Amino acid sequence: MSGEAVPARPGFAADLARVAKAFPTLLRVGVSEVVAYRAEFLVWILTTNMPLVMLAIWHAVAADGPVGHFDQRAFTTYYLGVLAVRLLTSNWVVWQLSMEIRDGTLSAKLLRPIHPIYALAADHLSAVPMRALVISPAAAILAYVGWDRLLRHDGVLLLVFLASLVGAWLLIFFTMILMGAIAFFIESSLGIFELWLGVHAILSGYLVPLEALPHWARSAADVLPFRFMLGFPVEALVGLLSRHDALVALAAQFGYVAFFGAAAVGVWRVGVRHFSAYGG
Amino acid sequence: MTAAANEVRPRRTGPAALVRRYAGLFRVQLSMSMLTAMQYRADFVVKGLIAVLWMAVTLVPVLVVFGVRKTVAGWTFPESLVVVGWFTLLRAVLEGAVSPSLTAVVEHVRHGTLDFVLLKPADAQFLVSTAKIEPWHLVDVFGSLAIFIYAFSKIGRWPSLLNLGTGVASLGLAIIILYSIWILVVSASFWVIKVDNLSYLFGSLFDAARWPITVFRGALRVVFTFVFPIAILTTYPAMALLGRLDGKTAAAALAGGLAFAAIARRVWRRALALYTSASS
Numbered sequence: 160m161s162g163e164a165v166p167a168r169p170g171f172a173a174d175l176a177r178v179a180k181a182f183p184t185l186l187r188v189g190v191s192e193v194v195a196y197r198a199e200f201l202v203w204i205l206t207t208n209m210p211l212v213m214l215a216i217w218h219a220v221a222a223d224g225p226v227g228h229f230d231q232r233a234f235t236t237y238y239l240g241v242l243a244v245r246l247l248t249s250n251w252v253v254w255q256l257s258m259e260i261r262d263g264t265l266s267a268k269l270l271r272p273i274h275p276i277y278a279l280a281a282d283h284l285s286a287v288p289m290r291a292l293v294i295s296p297a298a299a300i301l302a303y304v305g306w307d308r309l310l311r312h313d314g315v316l317l318l319v320f321l322a323s324l325v326g327a328w329l330l331i332f333f334t335m336i337l338m339g340a341i342a343f344f345i346e347s348s349l350g351i352f353e354l355w356l357g358v359h360a361i362l363s364g365y366l367v368p369l370e371a372l373p374h375w376a377r378s379a380a381d382v383l384p385f386r387f388m389l390g391f392p393v394e395a396l397v398g399l400l401s402r403h404d405a406l407v408a409l410a411a412q413f414g415y416v417a418f419f420g421a422a423a424v425g426v427w428r429v430g431v432r433h434f435s436a437y438g439g
Numbered sequence: 440m441t442a443a444a445n446e447v448r449p450r451r452t453g454p455a456a457l458v459r460r461y462a463g464l465f466r467v468q469l470s471m472s473m474l475t476a477m478q479y480r481a482d483f484v485v486k487g488l489i490a491v492l493w494m495a496v497t498l499v500p501v502l503v504v505f506g507v508r509k510t511v512a513g514w515t516f517p518e519s520l521v522v523v524g525w526f527t528l529l530r531a532v533l534e535g536a537v538s539p540s541l542t543a544v545v546e547h548v549r550h551g552t553l554d555f556v557l558l559k560p561a562d563a564q565f566l567v568s569t570a571k572i573e574p575w576h577l578v579d580v581f582g583s584l585a586i587f588i589y590a591f592s593k594i595g596r597w598p599s600l601l602n603l604g605t606g607v608a609s610l611g612l613a614i615i616i617l618y619s620i621w622i623l624v625v626s627a628s629f630w631v632i633k634v635d636n637l638s639y640l641f642g643s644l645f646d647a648a649r650w651p652i653t654v655f656r657g658a659l660r661v662v663f664t665f666v667f668p669i670a671i672l673t674t675y676p677a678m679a680l681l682g683r684l685d686g687k688t689a690a691a692a693l694a695g696g697l698a699f700a701a702i703a704r705r706v707w708r709r710a711l712a713l714y715t716s717a718s719s
Contacts, residue, residue: 202636206643211659212650216504219512219654226507350485357492366496367503 178277185278189285200286204293207245213366214238227370233397236305237368240393243294243301245365248327248388250283253352256339260434261346269431276336276427283332301397308398316395319405323392326412331388333419340423343430364390370399384419387412464561465569472572483575490578494527497649512653519651520590521677526649527583528610529672533617533645535576540568541621542638545628553714564622564707587680598680605679605689612696613672617645619696619703620667626703626710648673671696 193200217234220226229237256279259265268275302309310316338355341348360366362376363385369377380386391408394400400408476483501523505516514522544567547553557563591597598606624637647655648669655663664670671692678684 199636202640206636206639208643209646212647213500215656215659216500216511216650216654219656220504220508346479346482350482350489353489354492357489357496360496361499366500371503371507373506 174274178273181273182277182281185273185281186285189282190288192282193286193289200289201293203251204246204290207242207249209366210238210242210245229368229370232304233308236301236308236397237393237399239297239301239304240396241365241389243298244324244327244389244392244396246290246294247287247324248331248392250286250332250335252279252283252332252335253339254349255279256336257342257348257352260339260342260430265434276424279336280332287328305397310396311398311402313402315402316398316400316405319402319409320392320395323387323395323405323409323412326409326416327388327392329416330384330412330419333416333423334384334388336423337419337426340426340430343426343433359385359388362386363388364393369394384415387415461561461565464565468566468569469572472570473574475571476574486573486575487578490575491582494579494582497523497527501649512651514651514653517590517593518677518681520586520593521680522651522673523649524583524586524590525610525613525673525676527579527586529613529617529648530645531576531579531583532614533621533642535573535579537568537618537621538638538642539571539573541625543567543570544625545638548628548714557711557714563711564704567625568618568622594681599682602680602682605684606676609671609676609679609684609689609692612693613676615700616668616671616696619700622703622707626706629710629714645669645672651677668695 214234217226217229217238218231221229221231221234225231225233256265259268265275268278271278310320334355335352338348338352341351345351361372362369362380362383364380369380369386369390372380380390387408391400391405391412395405395408501516501519504511505519509515511519544553547556547567553567556566559566621641624641627637644667647663652660652663652670652674675684675688675692679689
């Protein structure tokens with residue numbers, strides 16, 4: 160690789176233009192990778208079975224009357240929503256990144272004329288169409304069962320929901336880059352991420368609807384970033400949010416996206432300088 | 440190369456000598472794992488903390504569900520805490536002793552380094568199954584004891600000696616089944632190489648074992664009783680401790696579990712015969 164000319168440092172605009180040019184190719188590579196490892200891909204999808212288990216449990220609980228204003232049907236739409244949003248927005252950047260940093264394969268990627276964060280984004284975005292295909296049966300059942308409350312039949316809520324999916328994807332991506340980049344500095348960055356995941360499971364609405372949590376936990380969930388990764392899009396989708404509440408939440412979500420984006424890039428910059436590229 | 444042919448059988452000098460030989464081997468493997476774990480002291484503390492956090496995450500849905508109902512599918516809160524106790528204990532066994540070793544096998548198969556294991560003059564299944572033990576999961580063992588003590592003090596009636604005996608026996612059966620399922624998963628890696636995420640699938644399915652089997656209905660009930668038998672893993676041991684397990688169910692579970700183990704062993708031998716080493 161040493162013979163390859165290092166491109167001159169361009170401005171941010173030129174940088175973006177080059178990324179835009181490379182992106183379609185990167186996406187194509189990503190898609191064919193997903194198709195090549197389709198068995199593995201399906202197994203990954205199947206690991207997200209917790210919403211279905213929780214759905215079964217709440218069904219048993221709500222068999223003799225609704226819980227709050229959740230009856231059996233509301234639980235079905237909620238957890239199918241969780242399943243769909245989770246599968247559409249999740250990725251595994253943190254494991255990939257911390258492994259590449261630790262075993263040194265990142266050094267080769269740093270030499271490429273495209274920033275590794277963009278390459279990672281392309282890699283994980285290209286899995287989205289296949290994921291959408293896999294969740295389409297669940298989405299169809301959701302629409303059928305929960306039709307009367309779906310997005311409150313409101314065009315604005317539909318737009319907010321679509322925007323919130325983008326926001327959730329970006330938020331998850333940036334927090335994962337941030338946690339992954341911590342591997343530049345310490346060994347057990349994956350341990351930290353596991354702690355993060357534990358809190359996420361409770362305060363994002365993944366295990367139980369946030370409404371069912373005690374009051375203090377709910378107010379914590381409202382201000383922490385976790386809800387905006389999962390609970391908020393789901394709540395908008397199944398009609399739990401008014402137009403006003405949804406717009407406020409969307410603003411907060413993109414606030415968090417900006418914050419974690421900046422933090423991820425910042426930690427990355429410091430980390431790369433720190434990186435001594437062992438192995439390779 | 441066909442490795443099964445190269446597998447050297449130990450000299451047959453009677454079962455007593457065989458047991459002694461493998462007991463010695465087990466001691467060596469165990470002390471190796473301990474030494475490895477002790478090397479990373481900071482990691483040790485972080486992992487212990489994570490174990491405590493996951494215990495809390497396990498309890499939250501149970502607390503929320505029993506916050507709204509006195510009984511769910513015939514189980515009271517302290518009774519299902521007994522199930523959670525078994526779940527925590529089994530998870531300690533699974534993540535501390537079973538998963539780490541068998542994850543390593545999948546790596547070996549992928550890199551072709553399983554050759555070195557197969558060349559050793561001992562049973563390959565024994566060697567790979569005892570290769571790695573992670574001692575910090577002892578935290579989970581203590582946690583599960585605490586949960587048991589709390590649950591039974593809430594119930595106000597302690598298990599009789601007979602109940603305790605059947606409970607421990609069913610724990611043994613549960614471990615055998617867990618291990619057998621894992622062996623089947625690992626065997627799959629001989630046919631489909633890229634299955635390291637099967638361990639995640641396994642873990643995610645196992646998560647459902649924190650609930651008594653009676654909360655599941657229909658297809659899920661069948662799957663969790665016969666295909667991935669969480670009923671035998673946690674519900675029956677809990678019923679044994681509570682003195683609610685009848686003899687017929689216990690006998691059927693025992694027969695089923697032992698048959699399962701025998702099948703797993705056969706599949707492993709078949710898979711091993713197919714192994715042709717990766718071209719590394």
